[in-house]
Amino acid sequence: VTSAEGDAGDPEERLRSHAEAVVEWASMPGTERRDLVEELYSGLWERWHDMVDGGTEPEAAVQRAIRAFGTPSAVGGEVTLAYHSRLYASTVGVLLPPVIARTAHPIGLRRVSLLLISTAAFFLVGAGIAATQLPPTRLVVLTLVFVAVATLCLVALRALLHGQRWALAFARLCVPIAIAAWVIGILERPIRIDLLGVAGLLALWPVLGSGLSDWVAPSRPVGRVLGTGVAGVLLAGVGLSIGGISVPEITAAGPSDLHLDVAVNCTIDGGSVTELIVTAGVVFDRLDVMPRGIQPRERPLDQIAIWIDGEPAIGVVLEEVIHDGRQIFQVAWPGYEILDRTAGDVRFRGDLTLSDAQYGPARPAGAAVGAGLGPLIREDALQAGHRYEITWDNRTFGPGPIGKVRSVIVTYDHLGNFGSRAVVACNSSAAGTALTPPFLLP
Amino acid sequence: MAAREKQSAAGGPQLARGEFGLLLLALVARREMYGYEILSELRNSTEGAIDLPEGTVYPALRRLERDGILAGRWVDSGTGAPRRRYYALTAKGEAALATGRSDWRRFRIAADAVLGS
Numbered sequence: 114v115t116s117a118e119g120d121a122g123d124p125e126e127r128l129r130s131h132a133e134a135v136v137e138w139a140s141m142p143g144t145e146r147r148d149l150v151e152e153l154y155s156g157l158w159e160r161w162h163d164m165v166d167g168g169t170e171p172e173a174a175v176q177r178a179i180r181a182f183g184t185p186s187a188v189g190g191e192v193t194l195a196y197h198s199r200l201y202a203s204t205v206g207v208l209l210p211p212v213i214a215r216t217a218h219p220i221g222l223r224r225v226s227l228l229l230i231s232t233a234a235f236f237l238v239g240a241g242i243a244a245t246q247l248p249p250t251r252l253v254v255l256t257l258v259f260v261a262v263a264t265l266c267l268v269a270l271r272a273l274l275h276g277q278r279w280a281l282a283f284a285r286l287c288v289p290i291a292i293a294a295w296v297i298g299i300l301e302r303p304i305r306i307d308l309l310g311v312a313g314l315l316a317l318w319p320v321l322g323s324g325l326s327d328w329v330a331p332s333r334p335v336g337r338v339l340g341t342g343v344a345g346v347l348l349a350g351v352g353l354s355i356g357g358i359s360v361p362e363i364t365a366a367g368p369s370d371l372h373l374d375v376a377v378n379c380t381i382d383g384g385s386v387t388e389l390i391v392t393a394g395v396v397f398d399r400l401d402v403m404p405r406g407i408q409p410r411e412r413p414l415d416q417i418a419i420w421i422d423g424e425p426a427i428g429v430v431l432e433e434v435i436h437d438g439r440q441i442f443q444v445a446w447p448g449y450e451i452l453d454r455t456a457g458d459v460r461f462r463g464d465l466t467l468s469d470a471q472y473g474p475a476r477p478a479g480a481a482v483g484a485g486l487g488p489l490i491r492e493d494a495l496q497a498g499h500r501y502e503i504t505w506d507n508r509t510f511g512p513g514p515i516g517k518v519r520s521v522i523v524t525y526d527h528l529g530n531f532g533s534r535a536v537v538a539c540n541s542s543a544a545g546t547a548l549t550p551p552f553l554l555p
Numbered sequence: 556m557a558a559r560e561k562q563s564a565a566g567g568p569q570l571a572r573g574e575f576g577l578l579l580l581a582l583v584a585r586r587e588m589y590g591y592e593i594l595s596e597l598r599n600s601t602e603g604a605i606d607l608p609e610g611t612v613y614p615a616l617r618r619l620e621r622d623g624i625l626a627g628r629w630v631d632s633g634t635g636a637p638r639r640r641y642y643a644l645t646a647k648g649e650a651a652l653a654t655g656r657s658d659w660r661r662f663r664i665a666a667d668a669v670l671g672s
Contacts (some may be wrong), residue, residue: 135610145617152590153613155637159591160609162636181609188610203598 124175128157128553131179138333140206141196149192157182186333207335208279208343209272219324225284226270232287233266239354246406247357249364262350265343278329279340286344290351325445366403366527372396373533373545375523386518386539391419391505393523393535399497404528415495415527419505422519524548576624577655578605579615580644583625584652589639590616616642624648 136146157178182188189528207235227416240259243252265283273280302553334340353360373395380388395417495501518539526532533545582588582596590613598606619625625642632639644652 149613149617151638152640153610155589155639156591156594158614158637158638183608183610187608189616191611191614192617195614195621303593 114553124161124171125158127152127175128161128178130158131182131185135183135188135192137331139192140198140202140209141192151190153182159171172488204339205268207339208277209275219328221325222273222328225273225281225325228287228436229270229273229284232290233263233270236260236263236266236350236354239350243357244407246401248362248401248406250362251357251360251404252403254360255353255483258350258353261346265346273329276329276332277335278332279335279343281325281329282340283343283347286347290347291536362401362402365404365530366397366399366401368443368531368549369535370398370400371525371531371533371545371547373523373525373535374396374541374542375521375535375537377521377537377539378470378473379518379539389421389505389518389521389539391521391523391537392417393503393525395501395503395525396499397495397497400495403530415528417503418524418526420522423522423554442489526550567648574659575607575615576619577652577659579612579619579669580624580652580655583642584649587629587641587643589641591639593642616640619648622647624651 129150132150135153136150141149160181161171161174163176164177165171169177190202193206193362197206224452236259240256240263243255247255266287269280269283273284335343373393375394376392378390378392379386521537521539522534522546523537524532524534529550531550532548535543535545537543577596578594582600585596586618588596591609594607594609594612595647597612616625616627620627620642623645624647626645627640627642629638630641
């Protein structure tokens with residue numbers, strides 16, 4: 114938007130053009146624009162006419178009247194403040210000052226609009242997932258950022274329809290992001306067709322073409338600070354959509370909150386262990402707040418496992434059952450219990466876990482499970498400060514000596530996030546040390 | 556803009572937004588006026604000490620009209636000149652002017668007590 118101060122032409126037209134430039138700069142109700150242009154033009158004309166009557170040359174009077182009136186940015190900014198708050202004027206008022214379109218809509222406008230709508234939809238879906246399935250800190254951070262990006266996309270859509278150049282730059286920034294998302298999606302799952310990527314490819318040509326550049330040419334830049342902020346919000350959204358799971362979760366328990374202790378009692382006969390009793394105690398100082406978000410769903414559970422001399426000590430039997438019409442396998446671990454020593458009752462028995470997702474493809478009933486699988490524990494059934502104790506008595510697993518038993522290793526895996534491991538010799542005890550994934554193998 | 560953003564074109568006193576509005580009300584209280592006339596009256600009444608960028612008076616008038624303090628109407632000026640938008644005080648505007656005058660006098664007395672009259 115330019116002032117008419119330096120143009121040649123009819124004085125009255127130039128005065129009107131300056132009045133229009135002021136109003137185009139401003140953010141105000143569309144219904145009052147024409148009315149304000151008339152008022153501003155009237156004021157300019159009165160000033161110009163006074164000077165001409167006073168003997169000033171008409172051309173010089175035009176320039177002086179326009180200079181005395183103020184620039185479109187200065188007066189337009191005041192007009193914006195007459196209709197909006199200062200906060201609105203410095204943000205939305207800058208992003209969405211309607212520009213009177215001087216040309217017909219370029220052909221690519223609809224495809225760019227599709228790109229912006231697709232991007233907004235992508236982040237709204239992400240916000241929905243975050244809101245239902247993530248723990249509190251990640252929920253708040255990701256939801257806020259995703260909603261901000263989606264809102265920004267919709268603001269950009271509206272701004273682009275009004276010919277704002279920042280909106281075109283925003284859409285152009287979305288294109289490589291959309292293509293990258295599409296490529297990543299294909300790499301992860303080749304058959305998947307990513308809506309965002311398709312929209313990005315559709316919009317690529319018109320976004321990079323010149324027709325849209327002409328469309329936004331009359332608008333003004335939004336300024337470095339606001340422009341950087343807009344780009345920053347978009348990039349933050351993209352970054353969190355890729356690495357949001359890495360946002361520190363301050364409501365989750367950490368390795369220092371888990372205490373594992375293990376005691377091993379061996380009966381030795383003729384140099385071989387004939388009876389092995391392993392007792393493991395687990396205490397959490399605190400537990401996760403909503404570890405699976407507000408909509409709990411099946412996720413890896415806590416797991417405790419035992420190895421003797423590097424080999425899984427206990428075979429677990431899978432029993433085929435039908436649950437909700439699905440064929441699943443249920444872990445059956447005869448003879449084990451987990452005691453809540455604090456409450457003085459049995460909290461878990463060997464029938465806790467069931468999941469075909471957990472154990473993969475169907476196995477013949479009665480097959481032994483591979484290394485490291487132990488009792489799985491529903492984390493939300495635990496209580497902070499309680500001591501949970503599990504005892505393995507290896508007498509129940511077949512006749513004959515167990516062997517030399519040089520070491521017993523017990524691991525506790527908390528939702529796959531962290532764990533603890535204790536290495537204990539016969540007739541001794543030890544505390545666990547913190548582990549980070551992967552840590553199930555000794 | 557800062558609170559005292561209205562730098563006089565003549566380098567004179569600066570006006571905060573509320574003070575500028577109060578001056579506009581005082582001028583319009585004399586009689587129904589249009590924007591350019593208000594500017595001329597302001598310039599003449601202050602002997603040029605307050606000489607604002609002329610364009611800023613119109614958004615100020617619009618803001619006062621939106622607040623119900625002024626009422627505007629279009630009047631054909633004849634003789635080929637553009638129409639003029641005249642402004643008059645409303646009842647709410649009269650009350651606002653009375654309050655503004657009272658506040659300003661108290662402020663001036665307090666300021667004089669510190670600065671010396």
